[in-house]
Amino acid sequence: MLKVQRRLAAQIMKCGINRVKFDSSRMDDIKEAITKRDVKSLISSGAISKGRGLNASRFWARLRKEQKSYNKQKGHGSRKGKRTARLNSKRTWINKIRLQRRYLKSLRDSNAIATHSYHELYMKSKGGFFRSLRHLKLYLNERGLVKDEKR
Known part of the structure; x- marks a missing residue:
């Protein structure tokens, strides 16, 4: 009808x-x-x-967004994609290399390491030899390259 x-x-x-x-x-x-x-x-x-169309409610989406602002619901099970999708690999490299170079420069300026060893370490860090600043410090201590004991 x-x-x-x-x-x-x-x-x-x-x-x-x-x-x-x-x-x-x-x-x-x-x-x-x-x-x-x-x-x-x-x-x-x-x-x-x-008549009014039946749309999906935004209530739950807003609730999830609010929860995420409190760092909830961000665990491994809620993530999609690789680690590099959330953390830009270029940005992490920039942060890491800047930290290492700043540290090496401070050592050189305070005469804690020789200029030639500074250059060697600089090139090693540029090549990605050191995983982190801690790895760099460990390398320096193992080789005995630092003159000042505080560092």
Whole structure:
């Protein structure tokens, strides 16, 4: 019943047939409408209207976002992609090399290491030999390259 009218109204209003709503008080007028023009006039008069679409609620998305701002729900199970997707490998390299170079420069300026050994260490760090600043310090202590015992 009213299948044709519902289909025509959906075409005119550019929506699905389930969103087409009929005014129950004007059902007789709607039953008589058999052409697109008739249905169009009923739409303009308000006998046929477009219902509200069922959209996905943003409530849970907002809740998750708020939780993540408190560093919750960020464990290994919630992550997608590699570690490099979250931590830019270039940025981590820049931070690591700057730290190592700053440390080497401070050692050189305080005459804790010789200039030639500074250059060797600088080139090693540039080549990615040292994993971290701690590795660099360990290397210096093992080789006995640091003159000052505080460092």
